[in-house]
Amino acid sequence: MNWDWEKLQEKRQRQSGSTPPGNWGPQDPGSDPLGDGLKKLRDFRFPVGKLIIAVLAIMWLSSGIFIVEPDEVGVVLRFGEYNRTVQPGPHYHMPFPVETAYTPKVSQVRRVEVGFRGSEVGSFTQGQLRPVKEESLMLTGDENIVDVQFIVQYQIKDPVAYLFNVSQQAWTVKSAAEAAMREVIGYNAIDSALTGGKLDIQNKTRDLLQSILDGYNAGVHIVAVQMQDVHPPKEVIDAFKDVASAREDRSRIINEAEAYQNEILPRARGLAAEIVNQAEAYKETKIRNAKGESARFENVLTEYNKAKDITRKRMYLETMEQILSNPDLDKIILNDNTSGVVPYLPLDKLDADRAKKGAQ
Structure with missing residues (x-):
């Protein structure tokens, strides 16, 4: 105014x-x-200079206000030296240059790529990957070269150690992961890396990598090591395909042979058991028949000793009854007036019957 x-x-x-x-x-x-x-x-x-100084002082004091998010931990330094750690929420520290605050995200799962670079996070389509041969080519235990592309997932375990014990934390994790994978691959054959041994290789690499980073006191926890793509070098991939085809053919032939074996062995065992059972039955039949005939002969002998003439006549009559009642036998009956036997015998037919029985 x-x-x-x-x-x-x-x-x-x-x-x-x-x-x-x-x-x-x-x-x-x-x-x-x-x-x-x-x-x-x-x-x-009113002095304008004092007003400016007051505003600057208020701004300087208010610069010490900071907020730690739920997935973060606050690390406060005083004159460049670690002073304290604060939990999520609003906090205050002495303004710069007295105190400085860092807020690393301790619950975030970070990842590094070894052997390839993706165009975007979470994308693993082959068309979007750029291979890095100097990282992915490794030597196996059986002196073969294999191309291994994998990722490492990790979290901050100790924020103070993570911030101040090592520099370039992501590069440190990647270099240690590459060294650990090379060592584990060097103890395994190429078949393990290409087929069923991937899980064991991942677990061993994770444990070895964790041991290396603990030795550095890097404050990092390794969540997982995941092998994305494992294949032979392009120069020899055709030869590996031929070897894989030969192994598949070998497995197929072995499976067919085992199937034939499983089919023929039970059949052979059943046939052998049948023959053994028939032999046992034949044996038992012959023994029982022999015992029966022996008992019958002893009974007939007892009766024969009691009345020899009658028993002899009865046995003759029973034998003649069996012969005459058999329709398969050709019978020639001669009386007492016949002067010769030879002209009446069918010798040609008897010879033919003997030859037929011999052929059977």
Whole structure:
């Protein structure tokens, strides 16, 4: 607000009538409060420099306010030396250069790529990958070269050690991971790396990498080591395909042979068991028949000793009954008046029957 001091002074002089020139208010401040206040207002000059200094001081003090997010931990340094660790929430530290605060994300899962570079995070399509041969080519235990591309996932275990014990933390993890993978691959054959040994290689690499980083006191926890693509070098991949095809053919032939074996062996065992059972049955039959015939002969002998003539006649009659009642036998009956036997015997037919029985 702009004041016209000259006009105001003249007005006050006219009203008082006794105010000497140059004095625009009464001599007693208590007798004229308005005039005294106007004099103070006229004499007031606020220093702009002090205002600027005050604003800068407030801004400097307020720069010590910082907020730690839920997935972070605050690490406060005093004159460049570790002082304290704070948990998530609002905090205050002495402004720079007295104290400085870092807020690393301890729950975030970081990753490094070894042997390739992806165009975007989480993309593993082959068309979007750029191979890095100097990192991926490794020597196996059976002196073969294999191309291994893998990723390492890790978290911050100790934020103080992570920030101050090693520099370029991601590069350190990647270099240690490459060394660990080369060592593990060097103890395994190429078949393990290409087929069923991948899980064991991943676990051993993870444990070895964790041991290396613990030796560095890097404050890092290895979450997982995942092999993305493992294949022979392009120069020899055709030869490996031929070897794989030969192994598949060998496995197929072995499976077919085992299937034939599993089919023929039970059949052979069943046939052998059948022959053995038949032999046992034949044996048992012959033994029982022999025992029966022996018992029958002993009974007949007992009866024969009691009455020899009658028993002899009965046996003759029973034998003749069996012969004459058999339709398969050709019978020639001769009486007592026949002078010769030879002309009546069918010798040609008897010879033919003997030859037929011999062929059977």
